[in-house]
Amino acid sequence: MREINFDGLVGPSHNYAGLSFGNIASASNAGAVSAPRAAALQGIDKMRHMLALGLPQGLLLPHDRPDATWLRQLGFAGDDDAVLAAAWREDPGLLRNVAAASAMWTANAATVSPAPDTSDGRCHLSVANLSTMLHRSLEAPQTARQLRLAFGDTRHFAVHDALPAALGDEGAANFMRLATHHGARGVELFVYGVRRDTGFPARQNRAASAAVARRHGLDPADTLLVEQSQAAIDAGAFHNDVVAVANETVLFTHEQAFEDPAAVYGFIRARLPEAVILEVPASSVSLEAAIRSYLFNSQLVTLPDGTMALIVPGECRELPAVWDWLQRLVAGNGPVRRIDVLDLRESMRNGGGPACLRLRVAVDDAAYAAIDPRFLLDPARCDRIAALVERDWPEHIAPDDLGDPDLWRRCRTARAALLETLGFGPGEL
Numbered sequence: 512m513r514e515i516n517f518d519g520l521v522g523p524s525h526n527y528a529g530l531s532f533g534n535i536a537s538a539s540n541a542g543a544v545s546a547p548r549a550a551a552l553q554g555i556d557k558m559r560h561m562l563a564l565g566l567p568q569g570l571l572l573p574h575d576r577p578d579a580t581w582l583r584q585l586g587f588a589g590d591d592d593a594v595l596a597a598a599w600r601e602d603p604g605l606l607r608n609v610a611a612a613s614a615m616w617t618a619n620a621a622t623v624s625p626a627p628d629t630s631d632g633r634c635h636l637s638v639a640n641l642s643t644m645l646h647r648s649l650e651a652p653q654t655a656r657q658l659r660l661a662f663g664d665t666r667h668f669a670v671h672d673a674l675p676a677a678l679g680d681e682g683a684a685n686f687m688r689l690a691t692h693h694g695a696r697g698v699e700l701f702v703y704g705v706r707r708d709t710g711f712p713a714r715q716n717r718a719a720s721a722a723v724a725r726r727h728g729l730d731p732a733d734t735l736l737v738e739q740s741q742a743a744i745d746a747g748a749f750h751n752d753v754v755a756v757a758n759e760t761v762l763f764t765h766e767q768a769f770e771d772p773a774a775v776y777g778f779i780r781a782r783l784p785e786a787v788i789l790e791v792p793a794s795s796v797s798l799e800a801a802i803r804s805y806l807f808n809s810q811l812v813t814l815p816d817g818t819m820a821l822i823v824p825g826e827c828r829e830l831p832a833v834w835d836w837l838q839r840l841v842a843g844n845g846p847v848r849r850i851d852v853l854d855l856r857e858s859m860r861n862g863g864g865p866a867c868l869r870l871r872v873a874v875d876d877a878a879y880a881a882i883d884p885r886f887l888l889d890p891a892r893c894d895r896i897a898a899l900v901e902r903d904w905p906e907h908i909a910p911d912d913l914g915d916p917d918l919w920r921r922c923r924t925a926r927a928a929l930l931e932t933l934g935f936g937p938g939e940l
């Protein structure tokens with residue numbers, strides 16, 4: 512069995528509108544000028560890097576933005592440009608929401624339970640409703656269409672629609688799986704937050720996590736619902752993957768990630784005695800430093816030789832406490848043998864690190880062969896996409912550009928050219 516990372520390609524409308532309350536990077540860069548072309552190229556470089564490490568790599572596509580179809584529900588009428596112009600005039604905030612390129616963070620696209628864990632032996636994917644943030648709540652229908660195309664073979668895959676919006680669900684960013692290896696039956700941890708009336712929102716509802724586990728046919732004995740710590744949410748960890756990441760036998764976590772860490776570690780150790788829990792104490796790396804550097808939003812991956820690599824964002828090098836800790840991690844004789852540093856600054860400035868940009872799907876050979884190959888990458892396809900991005904993606908977007916009809920057309924044309932290059936017919940997505 513192998514694990515494929517499906518990265519979201521950064522869409523041509525990538526911008527800094529400051530839409531995510533509780534996401535400190537998004538709020539503090541509100542109003543800045545974005546660089547969609549550079550952002551997409553940084554993401555493609557990450558995909559190329561994974562391929563060069565000998566790992567399979569997939570792609571999910573940018574959604575249609577700005578989304579005039581969604582605005583029509585609000586009573587705006589006419590052709591797309593008329594709808595967008597009216598929204599910009601009457602309520603610019605609405606236009607900012609429908610212009611967000613946030614589908615790039617595919618860790619929030621769905622929750623995935625690989626076949627060894629489920630009762631029917633298929634890989635189950637539940638589309639996330641992302642209902643806590645307006646701009647992200649638009650994503651589910653287009654995500655569902657893509658996942659149904661990519662994973663349409665029902666002998667191997669089951670794709671579930673998003674849960675009702677009242678139960679906020681943010682997908683795999685609040686989910687961790689540990690197993691002896693990708694192909695073994697694993698334990699699945701669903702991390703939720705408890706809603707309060709003040710402070711930053713808890714985006715993942717406990718009942719949503721439980722529903723996903725139930726729909727996927729998981730064995731309750733191998734499933735744990737875990738409360739995210741209030742301290743982590745308050746410090747800006749709007750998703751659990753900002754403070755913890757797991758891969759096969761390894762859990763890499765901040766000491767303050769969970770409300771009751773001892774219960775989490777105890778459950779893992781009881782089910783998976785060979786588990787290695789790498790807990791970073793607050794005395795070495797504070798929650799604040801963890802969130803600023805996105806240390807835990809790294810991709811922890813198993814290389815073809817069986818050792819693990821940690822793919823970290825460049826910001827980790829800028830904080831001495833974090834960088835020192837990483838040096839100590841590779842110097843020890845543990846499972847993580849290499850640290851690769853990637854520049855993802857454009858995505859990071861909206862609160863999305865390496866792990867946010869990817870959705871993991873573990874499959875055996877037969878299921879791998881059943882995936883629609885248009886969603887899989889090799890170096891030549893990466894080059895073709897990069898050439899298109901160089902040609903068609905806007906170089907910069909300033910906040911007021913979002914009201915410019917030229918930008919809307921550019922975004923539409925760029926996406927259409929991408930879909931055509933990748934072999935998707937008109938109306939397929």
Ligand SMILES: NCCC[C@H](NC(=O)CCC(=O)O)C(=O)O
Pocket residue numbers: 526527528529530531534537538611613616618619644647684749750861862863864867
């Ligand atoms: N997993 C990383 C998700 C980051 C994402 N940021 C955003 O949507 C920022 C968009 C903006 O502010 O324009 C979020 O908070 O859900």
